[in-house]
Amino acid sequence: MKKPPLIWLNVILFASTLLAAVILVPWRGITHGFDGFEWLTFVILCFFSGLSITAGYHRLWSHKAYKAHAVIRFFYALGGALALQNSALHWSSDHRIHHKHVDNNVKDPYSAKMGFWYSHIGWMLREYQAHRYHDYNNARDLQKDRIVMWQHKHYLLLTILMNIGLPVFIGWLNGDILSMFILAGVLRLVIGHHTTFFINSLAHIWGKQTYTDKNTARDNGFLALFTHGEGYHNFHHIFENDYRNGIQWWDYDPTKWLIRLLSYLGLASDLRKVPQERIEAAKYQMQLLNTKQKVGHLPDADEMLAKLQAEFEQLKTHLAEYYQAKKAVLDAKRKQVCHIELKAQMEISKIRFKLQKHNWKMLTASY
Incomplete structure (x- = not known):
């Protein structure tokens, strides 16, 4: 099968920045050195660009997990241009398709089942998605956001200003343009690119499937350290909002x-959280499936599986009872009615649920 044409702009961009980082950073470090202000700027811009992708492009615009004040959205737009990962509109559109068709080699733009190289960077090096490159029908809501569309319209200019103009200006203020550009410009860009790309590649290969096995996404706390918290990817793919x-x-x-800090400051609102009951139910379901796989080949598998299923059903029952009782108490508090009896029932349900969780933990750990 003939491969699509190369996107030479992307090939040159990724290759040249990586090569420049590998050669220029050690050369400049050895021959001249980097001062503390240059390293501080590097760290600040890493976080600014990275969080603009994770909090802005990803959780705000792709998944509408919360609402943000226009000032914050403006800074996300600038930081997104600094990250140089396409406009918020295009990035979010791609990402929504990824979630809708995850692991589908035809429809998922960066399907992990196409291999590490493809999902990490290969999908951006050839015209695999040329037929829908400017199709943003799945992001009509974002087309109503003036800041998103402003960034999309002026994206090229913004990327030049943020990736060249900003480090050059800061370097000029500090008295060393070249060192600042190499460190806070080139190295920061390369690290930002590949840490983001690791979520599309490594986070679909390495880690645990804590909540679902319906896709390849994994939870990996180590990756979270380098991706501003995006490493808990199995959770994200089942509870994306x-x-x-x-x-x-x-x-x-x-x-x-x-995001939580912004909400305290009145700059973010409507933070969406999946009910804890759903999260725990998904986790226990996966524990059941994993344990079944472990005992399925044992001589007394039928007896073990029956016991396992019975304990799981009890766990589900106590889980539902506890959260129903908890909801009843909260509803009573809102209505300002007496809830002493309801609270007592909730505490009883909580104890039963806790005991059953302990039994379940001991049972699954024994296999």
Whole structure:
């Protein structure tokens, strides 16, 4: 099968920036060195561009996981241009298709089943999506956002200003344009590109399928460290409209923290969270499937599977009862009616659920 034509602009961009980073950074570091302000600028711009992609392009515009003030959207638009990953409109349109047709080698723009190279960067090097490159029908809501459309219309100019003009200007202020451009311009861009691309590639290969096995997405806390919290990808693919990716307090998800901070400051609103009951139900369902696979080949598999299923059904029952009781208490509080009895019922349900969770944990751990 004949491959589509190369997109030479992308080939040259990715190859030249990577080559420049590999050669120029050590050369400049050895012959001249980088000062503290240059490293600080590098870190700040890494976070600015990275969070503009994760909090802006991804969770705000692609998934509408929350609403953001126009000032914040404007900064996301600038940071997105700095990240040099196409306009917010185009990026979000591609990403929505990815979620709708995940792992479909024909329809998913960066299907992981096409292999690591393809999903990481190969899909951008050839005209694989030429037939729909300017089709944004799945992002009509974004076409009503004046900031999104302003960025889309002036994207080329903005990328030049942000990727060349900004580091050059900061370097001029600091007295060393070349060092600043190499570090905060070139190296920052290459790192930003490939850490984002790892979510399309590595995060569909390496990690755990905690909540679903319906797609290749994996949860990987290590990847989250380099992707501003995007490494909890299995969770994201089943609960894509949640503003969080790392749902535990200890999960490294600075994108979540930024969105929450913005909400405290009145600059973000309508933060969407998947009900905890649905999250736990999905997790236990996967634990059931994984444990069934472990015991399926054992001599007394039928007996074990029956016991496992019975415990799982009890777990589901106690899960539903607890969250129903909790909801009843919250509803009563809102209506300002007496909820003492409801609260007592909730506590009983909570204890039963907790005990059953313990039983379930011990049972699944024994196989």
